[in-house]
């Protein structure tokens with residue numbers, strides 16, 4: 001068991017829409033997106049990052065200028081004009097984006113070269129996912145990864161009655177005791193953020209006498225191996241996890257290693273859709 005403090009928690013750049021689907025009243029009276037936006041701002045302020053709506057708009061503009069795949073040259077004066085802001089404001093926004101790790105900058109003699117970092121791209125992907133959610137009803141995403149062995153903890157968590165009872169009721173099946181772990185390709189790690197365009201089934205957190213257990217979000221999926229495709233299954237994203245974004249965990253009523261004849265290193269495609 002790992003101390004809870006070492007656990008990676010969902011953050012503003014994490015695709016898992018933890019806050020949108022929390023049953024703790026986060027979105028009871030306000031529109032979801034407004035609420036999330038204010039939450040992001042508030043998180044940014046509380047961590048001193050200062051990344052809010054204005055900085056995100058700046059980040060989008062830089063991506064449109066080509067700063068996503070390679071560095072792009074910008075001048076503060078030009079940026080200021082396009083943002084309808086002063087030079088000083090434009091400069092401050094770039095600084096904040098850099099401080100928050102969303103933008104890499106290189107000052108050159110006649111301006112600066114900027115490029116979005118991985119976190120910067122993920123932040124925009126997450127915005128994009130929100131818009132897909134608003135405008136597209138049949139959002140789906142295909143993720144590719146290879147089967148890996150994890151820490152052997154999945155079995156423990158899946159079979160805890162506090163989770164199991166909810167799985168049976170909300171997913172309509174009793175999951176096999178464990179999670180199939182996949183190590184995603186670099187491209188799929190980036191694409192993963194698009195999952196937040198898909199409405200997950202929420203498994204709520206709970207507590208016993210000793211500790212609290214975090215919520216988890218289940219995204220409907222089918223799993224395609226070289227031997228065929230399996231459904232039903234769900235990508236499970238626990239709010240508290242020891243894994244990074246390159247690991248995807250999948251649950252299903254049966255042992256996927258057996259039904260799809262999978263072994264470590266085999267490639268599978270996970271089709272996630274509503």
Ligand SMILES: Cc1cc2nc3c(=O)[nH]c(=O)nc-3n(C[C@H](O)[C@H](O)[C@H](O)COP(=O)(O)O)c2cc1C
Nearest residue numbers: 150151152153154157213214216238240241242243
């Ligand atoms: C339904 C579910 C709930 C979980 N809740 C917690 C939790 O409350 N605290 C925690 O430290 N880890 C939690 N985990 C995450 C595990 O500790 C771990 O990150 C991961 O699921 C282990 O997977 P592996 O054994 O397949 O590598 C949860 C996992 C699942 C599947």
Ligand SMILES: Nc1ccn([C@@H]2O[C@H](COP(=O)(O)OP(=O)(O)O)[C@@H](O)[C@H]2O)c(=O)n1
Nearest residue numbers: 150151152154155178179180252255256257
């Ligand atoms: N639906 C599932 C869930 C887990 N599994 C496998 O069942 C075993 C137990 O899952 P686990 O999550 O406790 O173990 P690890 O993923 O940590 O190796 C692992 O070998 C998983 O890959 C599976 O084949 N199909």
Ligand SMILES: [Mg+2]
Nearest residue numbers: 150154179180
């Ligand atoms: Mg597992």
